[in-house]
Amino acid sequence: MPSWSGTTADSGTTADEAARALGREVVLSIPAQPLADALTAFARATGIEIFVEHGLVAGLRSDGIAGPFEAEAALRRLLAGTGLDYRRAGPRGYTLIARPAVDLPADRVPAWAHDPRQSRFLATLQANLRAALCARPDALPGRYRAALALWIDASGRVTRGRLLGEQEAARAEAILDSVKRMPAGPPPPAGLGQPVVLVVLPRLPDETGDCGPRAVGAR
Numbered sequence: 001m002p003s004w005s006g007t008t009a010d011s012g013t014t015a016d017e018a019a020r021a022l023g024r025e026v027v028l029s030i031p032a033q034p035l036a037d038a039l040t041a042f043a044r045a046t047g048i049e050i051f052v053e054h055g056l057v058a059g060l061r062s063d064g065i066a067g068p069f070e071a072e073a074a075l076r077r078l079l080a081g082t083g084l085d086y087r088r089a090g091p092r093g094y095t096l097i098a099r100p101a102v103d104l105p106a107d108r109v110p111a112w113a114h115d116p117r118q119s120r121f122l123a124t125l126q127a128n129l130r131a132a133l134c135a136r137p138d139a140l141p142g143r144y145r146a147a148l149a150l151w152i153d154a155s156g157r158v159t160r161g162r163l164l165g166e167q168e169a170a171r172a173e174a175i176l177d178s179v180k181r182m183p184a185g186p187p188p189p190a191g192l193g194q195p196v197v198l199v200v201l202p203r204l205p206d207e208t209g210d211c212g213p214r215a216v217g218a219r
Contacts, residue, residue, distance in 0.1 A: 025068045030078070038062035038078050039096075043201055046071055049093025051122055056084065056096065095119050117189040124185045125150070125158075126198055132178040133200065134211035139174040141200045141211070146175060149195035157184040164197065 030041045035057045043050050048071055065077045075086055075094065086094040129148070133139045147164040161179030163172055188194075 025070055026074070027068050028074055029066045030062070030064050032064040033062060035060040035062045035078070035082055035084075038064065040201060042074065042078060046074070049123070049126070050096065051093065051119065051126075052096040057082075060084070093123065095122075118192055121186060121189055121192065122196065125152070125196065128158075128182050128185055129179070129198055129200075130211075132182045133175065135181070136174050136178050138171065139178045144168075144171060144200065146200045147197055148175070148179065148200070149197050150179065151195050152185075152188050152192075154187055155184060156187045158182045160195075162195070 026046050028042070028045055030038050030045070033041075039050055039052065039057070039062075042048070060082045062078045062082070063080065065074055069077070072086075079086065079096070084096050086096050088094060129150075130141065133141045144167070146167055149162045149164055150158050151160040153159050158179060161176055163175065167175070
């Protein structure tokens with residue numbers, strides 16, 4: 001799977017509001033577990049968006065955290081000892097990258113992790129998917145987990161979507177119909193591997209604001 005993402009707060013918020021949200025303390029209780037699961041728990045608890053190559057976190061574990069933390073402090077603690085670092089991906093989330101001093105196999109270091117253009121493109125793609133899912137009551141994100149492989153043409157239009165793994169039939173149909181209705185985004189940057197895989201995490205929309213009245217389909 002080329003990439004992974006968590007859910008986040010209402011995409012209609014301003015950059016200043018988002019920055020304040022990232023600076024607020026949240027009481028977390030995330031036990032030691034595989035890093036991918038710890039990041040899922042972090043995204044659900046904070047509403048902060050995470051992009052990471054699945055292969056980059058494969059086999060890694062987090063020692064877990066407990067107590068009140070600001071978002072970046074919590075993320076640093078979760079990543080301690082993993083050889084991974086983070087950087088801001090737009091005003092409301094982060095991408096994870098391999099630290100330059102860490103010698104990871106080439107197939108575990110995603111090209112987009114070091115390319116701001118690809119990071120921005122993926123953030124826009126995720127926002128467009130979120131808006132499309134929010135437009136259908138039977139595809140509303142929050143109560144299910146779904147991994148979606150997306151193919152994007154040179155004009156920025158999603159030409160194909162495929163669900164990875166099992167999903168209830170009616171919901172699968174609704175999700176894939178939502179993908180067909182996604183608005184075109186910017187052209188994909190050079191070197192972007194396809195398909196791009198985005199994961200919708202089980203988190204209630206009224207907790208995140210993802211489907212609020214100001215939800216935006218593109219940035």
